Amino acid sequence: MGASVEFHEARLTNRSGSTLTTWGLTVGGALDCCEGFVSHGRVSLTSSRIASALCLAGATMVGSLSLKKIRASSVKTDDRTLLRGPVDFRHAHVEVLADVPARWPDDLRLDGLVYDHLETALPLQGRLAWLGKETLGYLPQPYEQLAATYSRHGHDVAARGVLLAKCRRHRRSQPAALRVWGHVQDWTVGYGYRPVRAAGWLLLLLLIASIAFGVHHPPAVKANEAPPFNSFLYALDLLVPVVGFGQEEAFRPAGWQQWLAAALIAAGWVLATTIAAGLARTLSRR
Known part of the structure; x- marks a missing residue:
């Protein structure tokens, strides 16, 4: 078992720059930024490898958070997590996403995020609202990833609901004529x-x-x-x-x-x- 890195009750402030940067860091245990961790400034964990959990439960972060290309056994948030800034989750790979969807900020980037399990899979509308926080417009991969996860765990109705939501979001990015045809497909057979x-x-x-x-x-x-x-x-x-x-x-x-x-x-x-x-x-x- 490797060593963990703990930031319990740490308070980091650099309002015009970075407070914590761990590019390419390899952690043999957990990276613990929970239970009172406060950061006012940018946090970047880009390309970090975390053998156990990345814990953000009870953390407060005012500023951007980069989780781009991280590898972790789990990422955990809870009802106390407060993230006030954009979060970049692109091309990360997480075995278990143990989060509260509503606690992620509205400025979220999810393209390329891969996860094997959702600790809290349902209700579906919460997950769809989470996907709706993607700021780069219509991207199919986040919807397909969620649908595949639901399907793999036997939630076939939820998987179809995700794919329907994907079609509806795609429709909003299409020209007017195709949007009309999309509405017809939606009203008649739900795509x-x-x-x-x-x-x-x-x-x-x-x-x-x-x-x-x-x-x-x-x-x-x-x-x-x-x-x-x-x-x-x-x-x-x-x-x-x-x-x-x-x-x-x-x-x-x-x-x-x-x-x-x-x-x-x-x-x-x-x-x-x-x-x-x-x-x-x-x-x-x-």
Whole structure:
């Protein structure tokens, strides 16, 4: 067991510069900056190797904190941790992240951070708010890392929730036309992570159309050759692209029913496209 480095109740002040710099330091035990540690100034632990825990429980840091490229068995914060300055966690590797997500500051950089376990994995919204503190805009890796961690530990619903949040954040960085298409995918099938929504939309549209065409069905194109009219199959024929049930070609709607038929065809293509996009996204993750 290697030696630890302890800064219990240490008070360091250098408001215009650095208070603690340990670039490339190797610690055989813990690096203990907890229980009353106070720093007014920059703290940089960049590229440090910590065999045990980096403890920030009960620490107060006013100034930037660099944890870039650190390697540690765990990083620990608690409800008393107060960090008032940007934190750079990029390209760090931590075996166990034993933190309180809400205690990290709003100026947070997480791209490339890898962790094997989360001591407190749920609730999901707290973790999503933590990812939302990333200041460099949309970056997929932090979301994929969190989703992979949830999935590895059996929280599949939470993993899908993270990937959905990733798509929504990506949407905010896209041009207006793509944002509109993104909203369509979100509302219909949740970017493929809420496939039950597609079934719900399909059933609702089928119900509305079946009633509308059942009350007054459209006339036949050729009266002597048309099959018996079935409002359900006719609505399904309009909604499902490519597949035909012999109803759409045999009957020709007019007036408001023509507009309804056009809307159903358009909705069917949108649902089919978004479902296909969702399936492709799901299969690409396997």
